[in-house]
Amino acid sequence: MGARLIALTGATGFIGRHLLHSLSRRGYRVRVLLRRPVEVPEGASSAVVGDLTRPMNMAAALAGVDAVVHSAGLAQTMSGTPGDDFRASNTEATLRLAEAAARARVQRFVFLSSIRAQTGISAPGIVTEADSPKPTDAYGHSKLAAERALAGTGLDWVALRPALVYGTGARGNVATLMQWARSGAPLPFGALTARRSLVSVESLGEAVAIALDAPGPLRRPLVVAEPDALTIPDMIAALRAGLGRGPGLLPVPRSLLGLACRLTGRADAFERLSTSLVVRADGLIALGWVPASDARAGLTRFAAHGP
Numbered sequence: 131m132g133a134r135l136i137a138l139t140g141a142t143g144f145i146g147r148h149l150l151h152s153l154s155r156r157g158y159r160v161r162v163l164l165r166r167p168v169e170v171p172e173g174a175s176s177a178v179v180g181d182l183t184r185p186m187n188m189a190a191a192l193a194g195v196d197a198v199v200h201s202a203g204l205a206q207t208m209s210g211t212p213g214d215d216f217r218a219s220n221t222e223a224t225l226r227l228a229e230a231a232a233r234a235r236v237q238r239f240v241f242l243s244s245i246r247a248q249t250g251i252s253a254p255g256i257v258t259e260a261d262s263p264k265p266t267d268a269y270g271h272s273k274l275a276a277e278r279a280l281a282g283t284g285l286d287w288v289a290l291r292p293a294l295v296y297g298t299g300a301r302g303n304v305a306t307l308m309q310w311a312r313s314g315a316p317l318p319f320g321a322l323t324a325r326r327s328l329v330s331v332e333s334l335g336e337a338v339a340i341a342l343d344a345p346g347p348l349r350r351p352l353v354v355a356e357p358d359a360l361t362i363p364d365m366i367a368a369l370r371a372g373l374g375r376g377p378g379l380l381p382v383p384r385s386l387l388g389l390a391c392r393l394t395g396r397a398d399a400f401e402r403l404s405t406s407l408v409v410r411a412d413g414l415i416a417l418g419w420v421p422a423s424d425a426r427a428g429l430t431r432f433a434a435h436g437p
Contacts, residue, residue: 135159136342137195137236139182139227140202142168144299145242145331149201150174152335158342163191163202182223188230197342198231200224201242204269205302213268220272225279232283238348240341243277243289245327245409246270248353252324252405258412259291259353277351288341288348290334293355293409296432297331303402311369311433318387319403320379322362327355327409330432332422337411340419352417355409356425362403368426372433 136153140146141162150171153160160174170176177191182202192198204219224241231239249257250266265271273291280287296304310317329337337354360368367377384404391400411419423431 133157133159134196134342135161135194137161137163137177137192137198137231138174139163139198139200140242141170141174143201143205144297144301145295145334146201147299148297148331149199149335149338152332152338153199156339161191161195182227183218185226185230188227189234192230192234192236195231195234195236197238197240198227198236199240199242199338199342200227203242204272213272216268216272217275220269221275221279224276225283228280228283228285228287232285237286238342238346239280239283239285239287240338241276241280241287241289242338243273243291243351244270245291245293245353245355245407247273247277247289247351248291248409249407251401252407254406255408257353257407257409259351260412263351281349286347286349288344289351290337290341291351291353292329292334292337293327293353293407295329295331295334296429298432298435300331307365308369308433311366311373311375316378316380317366318380318382318390319362319366320377320381321384322387322403324404324406325359325361326365326407327359328365328425328429329355330422330425330428333428336422337414337419340414340417344417350413352413353409353411354414355411356421356423356428357410358424358426359406359408360425360429364426365429368429369433372430372435 136158141150162174162176163179179191180186248263265274277289363379388400
């Protein structure tokens with residue numbers, strides 16, 4: 131029996147690029163589903179399907195496919211994006227692809243959702259998939275709606291809800307943290323004690339492998355986070371260690387830092403810095419998931435190898 135054939139969307143994005151290499155290293159055959167013809171990395175085949183909200187050629191694209199890994203979508207980092215765009219790219223496109231996968235008798239559908247389908251920007255306690263989902267923005271609602279649409283397709287599906295993903299090519303908050311770490315200036319975050327969960331793109335690749343190989347049916351969401359939630363000072367220190375530097379953190383009181391952020395129009399940024407979002411991946415761990423590293427060591431390695 132030959133290697134399983136995986137159809138992968140989003141292969142030109144940050145997470146998708148890593149998943150393409152990760153799946154190939156594990157011996158899967160990978161067929162990349164593309165919106166338009168582009169150069170495909172060596173070892174992968176391709177099929178052009180167009181806009182996933184109005185896909186074409188899906189029967190041919192999914193012929194012989196054992197499983198779909200759907201990582202394409204509109205990212206949370208697209209600030210100011212209307213809710214209709216999130217619904218079209220994250221909900222409707224996922225449903226169209228899943229319907230086509232069901233017709234093609236695909237064995238499993240792995241959807242890259244988000245922790246924001248589970249919770250808002252912060253949470254008072256430890257978050258698991260056992261908690262009732264409470265998204266707070268259009269992005270999170272679009273991801274949760276996609277998960278619920280999958281449940282109606284008859285597919286054996288799993289939705290992975292990763293915490294903040296870091297790794298080479300990451301944008302958004304991770305890119306900002308790296309920019310701060312690379313600066314030579316002391317940073318005023320030393321007194322912040324709120325903790326946040328993260329997951330490396332390598333650990334996320336391990337989670338995708340578990341989702342593909344676990345005995346079914348699954349038909350549920352699974353949150354993804356490395357076990358050690360870190361404070362912002364922890365993150366900066368780990369990144370700067372990878373750059374061969376000391377932490378360089380000043381213990382500015384939280385109240386003064388908050389005032390400075392509000393006065394400079396950065397109240398949203400302060401909320402992310404000063405509130406906690408701790409996630410525990412109970413479901414994945416029960417399936418045998420082992421993260422590639424802990425978050426502290428992963429951030430140090432990420433910084434050492436370059437963004």
